[in-house]
Amino acid sequence: MEYQIEREEKEVLGDFKPELIPDACGGGIDDYEEALHVLMKFVGSMSSALEQVSGRGANAIVYQAGKRMGHEAGKMVEKTDDLEKAMQELSEILGVEFFFDMWKPADQTEYTVENGNETIVKLIFRDCVVRQTLRRTGLPQKGPLCYLLYGYTVGAVEEVMGIRGKLDIDHVGPNACLKTLTIKWGGK
Amino acid sequence: MVKIEIDEDACVGCGSCVDDCPNNVYEMDEEKNKTKVVNEDDCMACLSCHEICPAEAMEHKDIHVAKRLYIDRKVSGILKKII
Numbered sequence: 001m002e003y004q005i006e007r008e009e010k011e012v013l014g015d016f017k018p019e020l021i022p023d024a025c026g027g028g029i030d031d032y033e034e035a036l037h038v039l040m041k042f043v044g045s046m047s048s049a050l051e052q053v054s055g056r057g058a059n060a061i062v063y064q065a066g067k068r069m070g071h072e073a074g075k076m077v078e079k080t081d082d083l084e085k086a087m088q089e090l091s092e093i094l095g096v097e098f099f100f101d102m103w104k105p106a107d108q109t110e111y112t113v114e115n116g117n118e119t120i121v122k123l124i125f126r127d128c129v130v131r132q133t134l135r136r137t138g139l140p141q142k143g144p145l146c147y148l149l150y151g152y153t154v155g156a157v158e159e160v161m162g163i164r165g166k167l168d169i170d171h172v173g174p175n176a177c178l179k180t181l182t183i184k185w186g187g188k
Numbered sequence: 189m190v191k192i193e194i195d196e197d198a199c200v201g202c203g204s205c206v207d208d209c210p211n212n213v214y215e216m217d218e219e220k221n222k223t224k225v226v227n228e229d230d231c232m233a234c235l236s237c238h239e240i241c242p243a244e245a246m247e248h249k250d251i252h253v254a255k256r257l258y259i260d261r262k263v264s265g266i267l268k269k270i271i
Contacts, residue, residue: 036257099252105211106229124232126252136258171210173234175254178210 037136044137047145058144066148070155079160083112083119083183086160093156098149099127103178119183123167125149126176141172150179157181190231191249196222198245205237205246213237 012026027035051058070093077089087102094100102111103124113120125131130149134141150167157165163183170178192213201221206214211230214223214237223245233251238244 033257033261037260040258097255099254103232106227126233127254129257131254132256132258135256171234171236173236174239175235175251176233178232178234 040133040136043145044133044139047143048137048139051144059147062144063147063151066151066153067155067158068151069148070152070157071159072155073152074156074159077160079162081161081163083121083161086157087121087123089160090153090156094153097127097129098125100125117185119185121181121183122170123153123179123181124176125179128177131172131174131177135174141177142169146172146177153179153181157183190228190233190251192225192228192231193247193249194223194225195243195245195247196220198243199223200243200245202242204240204242208236208240210234210236 047058047062050061054061073093077093080086080089091100100123103122104111111121128149130145131141133139134143134145139145146169150169154165154167157163161183163185165181165183168180168182170180199222201216201223203216203223205223206216211227211232213225213227213231215226216222217224231248233248235248237246238248
């Protein structure tokens with residue numbers, strides 16, 4: 001007797017032929033949701049295992065991966081040494097899934113603080129796929145996956161502005177995370 | 189601008205939000221032994237206070253509510269039928 005896997009959903013059958021530019025990907029919103037959750041679980045498990053095997057080195061590995069991505073993404077946009085314009089371009093690079101704003105305490109007049117050859121700006125990340133992945137998989141924030149975003153941000157800023165930068169975590173929360181971006185003027 | 193409301197009947201005065209807030213938005217009202225909002229302008233709506241509050245005593249209004257794509261709607265649907 002032939003064995004059949006039982007499924008609730010009915011299999012969709014159709015025709016397929018090679019196409020130059022695909023115009024449909026198939027699936028509905030529920031499929032996207034399920035795919036997203038599966039990916040979140042996979043990435044979360046990978047991050048957790050990486051931390052287990054490599055310890056604190058996991059952060060450096062993931063940071064480097066993110067930084068490389070950031071540099072690649074930064075090549076797509078116009079170069080500038082204007083911080084505000086760079087933040088606008090960073091926003092376009094990171095997209096709506098990493099919705100961020102510049103932030104300052106109420107008693108501070110400017111978003112940027114000059115400190116010798118450094119410019120410091122606080123960024124608040126409101127929407128973040130990394131945070132959502134961590135919450136989906138029950139992992140704590142500030143772990144290796146967060147370093148992917150730090151690397152991505154730093155890499156993109158370095159590429160756009162042609163300078164060196166670093167990102168530090170000030171605070172992480174379930175709805176927003178505050179980070180400090182430090183830009184070191186004087187080239188790489 | 190962020191508006192924070194504290195439900196004084198629910199607040200148990202544990203002070204967790206005071207300790208957890210990075211921007212010193214809250215202080216303890218020693219007389220009432222409840223949390224009070226003293227620095228609303230510096231609230232960045234991270235909602236760490238919501239996560240730590242054991243009494244769910246606070247509400248933030250007019251904030252950017254981050255997407256919660258991690259929520260499993262199937263599980264939520266089942267839970268809603270039970271609870």
